[in-house]
Amino acid sequence: MxxxxxxxxxxxxxxxxxxxxxxxxxxxxxxxxxxxxxxxxxxxxxxxxxxxxxxxxxxxxxxxxxxxxxxxxQITYLPDNIKNFYAACANSAIIAVSVTFLTLLFGSFSAYTISRQRYKWMLFLLQANIVARFVPAIVLMIPLYVVMRSLGQLNSLQGVIFAETGFLLPYAILILAPYFDTIPTELEEAARIDGCTRFTAFVRIVLPLATPALAACGVIVFIISWHELLIPLILNARPDFMTLPVVIASLVGDVHVFFNLMMAICLLALAPTVILVALLQKYIVEGLAAGAVKG
Amino acid sequence: MPASRFALFMNLPTLVFLALVLAYPVAYAGYLSVHRVGLAQLRRGVFAFSGWENYGRVLTDPLFWTAIKNTLIFTAVTVGSEIVLAVMIALLINQTGIWTSRVTRFLILLPYAVPPIANGLIWTFIYSFQFGFLNRILLSTGLIHERINWTGVPDTALYAVAIPYVWRTLPFAIILVHAALQGIPRELYEQAAIDGASAWRRFWHITLPMLRQILAVILVLRTAFAFAVFEEILAITQGGPGDATWVAAWYSYKITFAPPNNFGMGSASAYILAFMIIVMAIFYMRVVYRRVTL
Structure with a gap:
């Protein structure tokens, strides 16, 4: 140059x-x-x-x-949701951690087999995952609300965890699959000859090698779940089950709440993911690139 | 365990989730969209079949068409500016020997870390007519003399919402372009420099053609997501002023979850939105997403 x-x-x-x-x-x-x-x-x-x-x-x-x-x-009015800050934090954390764990677990199962085996129905599964990534959340939330309501699962953490895991699994599979492609098959084959089953070969040999991809995928899924508004907003309207984004959304348009207080709660809500991004930038960059284009 | 049974076993959880959280709700939304479903019907659990009535009501609702028009403008503005900005900023952070480029590269992912709803609320404060941060900066630096009502005027409100959205989603595009830049062979530039090609010609004849693929990826993905924009609208304008920032997802949300809670009509409008996005998704899968084998 x-x-x-x-x-x-x-x-x-x-x-x-x-x-x-x-x-x-x-x-x-x-x-x-x-x-x-x-x-x-x-x-x-x-x-x-x-x-x-x-x-x-x-x-x-x-x-x-x-x-x-x-x-x-001098202030007598404070929105109740602000007083619920700790509960909302805990809900957000429980949901984000559970969703990350489940998504990585099931996502790596699928991504691994998609990368290793070539059956017709798996091509279909992969295509379904790609299309699923585009389905707007609002389309799913109207029927999910009706279903969860009739099942009595509104206002529960497990309902939101279930919905978010389903919503994020396709994306996780798209991030993980290209990475499994890069892991040579010789190692698993050797392990199989030594008497490992397919599953133990996957768990003992392949998964440890995939740690960077799991980290990349995990942090992205955690961030998306921590940020998710529409799913908990619609499913969890009761204050004790609200997540942080729902609490923040509930302050919108409340003319009695000071801007300063809103900014303070926003800052508290964005701090965890800003720290994550600052620490794990490299992984996020790799994951985002892998999820958009097969590497 | 034979390979085929192993594959099925490993994909069972995913298939269950896809069926229960994606396939079934999509099918059920279709069912709701051709039935009369309000809160009263929801309580009783009996929905009367109503044929295409909901679609008819949506398609003859002027507010729906306003929402579609706003969505198209919003998408064109945000995606267009994101692609241009992503290429410019990716080239900028790719510069060697410029220390400020390293600072930018370090900060570039920060907006990705901000929750969309918090982002919306922060910009509500930035735009605030009376106390807003933006008016403060512009007044104190003497760039304006009168406060500006950024989100209160129908003509500018949609663009005022577009900027926060671009702010939050731009890192994704920059990162993809920046990654693609690393894949362009150096020799191409060296050869061009020997031939005496100007920087502009090198950009136009080498960089841009080599970025074509990734720009297509960004175009399709960002278009699909901008079509479903929701959080920034909720936080900053709630569709207002008037109907100036009603977008498609906001329309479905309000029709369904604000009184009189018309779940059938909401589903029908969401279906129309999904149909437009899925057409793009299939195009993406067929043309853009590279899956060479399988």
């Missing part, structure tokens, strides 16, 4: 700064919004950075509305 001229370098730096500004704008907004009081926000509508900082917004959420701090002293 030829060395870049000074003007080209300046242009590239400027372009990068614009992109960085665009990426960080909402993150700056949520952060700055969450560390000030409504009063500070209203006092000067031209000021970008607040004059004084406060952690009261977080405190009121994390203490379930008990410790009001001085911002909320």
């Amino acid at each position: 030829r060395a870049k001229s000074i003007s080209a370098r300046m242009l590239l730096h400027a372009a990068n700064l614009m992109v960085i500004f665009f990426i960080l704008l909402p993150l700056a907004a949520v952060f700055i919004g969450s560390i000030q009081s409504e009063k500070a926000l209203q006092a000067d509508t031209r000021r970008v950075l607040p004059l004084e900082f406060t952690l009261d917004n977080f405190m009121v959420i994390l203490s379930k509305g008990q410790q009001k701090g001085h911002i909320f002293e």
Whole structure:
């Protein structure tokens, strides 16, 4: 590559700064919004950075509305859902962990056989998975609501886990299958000669080799499940079964809730997946690429 | 265990999930769409057959066509700008010897980590007429002198929702393009440089043709997902002002889950949306998704 001229370098730096500004704008907004009081926000509508900082917004959420701090002293109304923050966190975590586990387990079973064996019906299964990825959630949620309602499974964690696992399995299979293609079959064949069954050969030999793909797929599935709104929104309307995104959605349009409080709960909700992405960036990048195009 | 029985055994859980969470609901949505289903019928558990009535009501509802029009505009705007931006930014972070490119590359995946509903709410704060972050920045830097009502005006509201959506979904496209860039043989560029081709010609005659495949992937995937946009609409505009940001998924959601809870009509409209997306999915499978063997 030829060395870049000074003007080209300046242009590239400027372009990068614009992109960085665009990426960080909402993150700056949520952060700055969450560390000030409504009063500070209203006092000067031209000021970008607040004059004084406060952690009261977080405190009121994390203490379930008990410790009001001085911002909320005068406030009598707090949405009940904000007081349910810990329950919502726990629900989100239980659902996301279960969905990730089930999806990886069943997804790797399917992806492995799709990669190894060539039966007509498996081609059909693969195609069904590709098409399934495109089915919009709203189409499934109307009938699922009716079915779950008649089964008495509305407002339950297992209902949401079941629905999300089914919804995410096809995507997981598409991410995992190309990876199993790259694992040589000689190792399993040797294990089979040594007396392993097909299943133990898969569990003992193939799965450990597939750890990077499982990590990539697992973190992507976890993030999607943590972010999922429509499925729990429709299935779990009762406060004790709400997930974090549902709690956040319930604040929309509530004119009595301060922006600052909303930003604080948004920041708390996005922190886990931001940390995951920062730590596991490499795996996510590989997984996203594998799931879109067979590698 | 023979191989064929092993394959069936291994795929049994997936088949069960696909049947119960995908195939059955899709079929059942079809059933609901040709029956009269409201809350009262749901309580009694008896649905009267109504033929094509629900489809007729959806297709003659002006609000449905507004929603379809908005969905098409939203999809064209977001997918179009994402493809252009993804190529530009992928090339940008691919630059060697520019330290800011490394910073961008490090940050590029961050929007992927933000829950869509939180993203929507954050942008509600950014756009807020009175207290919004964007008006603050623009006022304090002197770029504007009057506050702007970004989401309150029908003409701009749909575009105001498109920007947060692009912000959140762009990383996916950038990552695919960036990965594809790594696969372009260096020799092509070296040869072109010897031949004295300008940077623009190298981009036009080498980079872009080599990216054709991945751009097709992004085009189809993003189009399908943008068609079903929901969270940002719910958080930022709830379809408003007026019907300016009613989109297809929002229409199905409101018809079904807001009073008077018409599950039949909701299913019919969701079916129409799904039909449009599935046509794209089949195209994707046949033409774009590479599965060489099998």
